[in-house]
Amino acid sequence: MTISEQKSQIRKNIKNKRDSFPDYKATNAAILARFEEFLLPLFKPNQPIAAYFPNSSEIDILPLLTKLSRQYFNISLPVINNKKEMDFYLWQPGDNLIASNYANNILEPQKQEQAITPSIIIAPLIACDLKGNRIGSGMAMYDKYLEKLKINKQKPLYIGICYDFQLLDHIDRESHDQPLDIILTDKRFINNYKLHSLQQTP
Secondary structure (H helix, E strand, O other), X not given: OOHHHHHHHHHHHHHHHHHOOOOHHHHHHHHHHHHHHHOHHXXXXXXXXXXXXXXXXXXXXXXXXXXXXXXXXXXXXXEEOOOOOEEEEEOXXXXXXXXXXXXXXXXXXXXXXXXXXXXXXXXXXXXXXXOOOEEOOOOOHHHHHHHHHHHOOOOXXXXXXXXXXXXXXXXXXXXXXXXXXXEEOOOOEEEOHHHXXXXXXX
């Protein structure tokens, strides 16, 4: 079985488990509380933060985004183009959203004036491992976006939040994969930021 096939199987299994998770409301609230405890102290006001608008059974981060916007952080959401590439555009809770033309079940800011480069990315995920290897939708859009920034010598803090059962011991890595710096679940907080920064230093 190839790595891609292994990932597809993990994606299917974990998504099924997440879709039927019975305690999602209480666990979701616990994750957001831990986010405020462990991660908000690392943020600085006016930092550009890329996030996501939750769909299906993804962690609902809208209460967190509302709080961040009230504290004067610049929030942005991904917009997908016809090449299945991603950029981020400013958005505040309450602003209009439209369905993406190029990605299923993705809502994007209606107002798309100028793309911004985030210093922090909060990414959705289906699974990840202890080293930050992430499985998303399978289109590798975050990987391609981060690779583009790396070429320009830019390195945002890359954060994944998920239920603890989505955090696996090991996921085989493909050459294009960009690992998460920080992983937060309802039970664990893993900070690999220094390790990943050293690995990416020329």
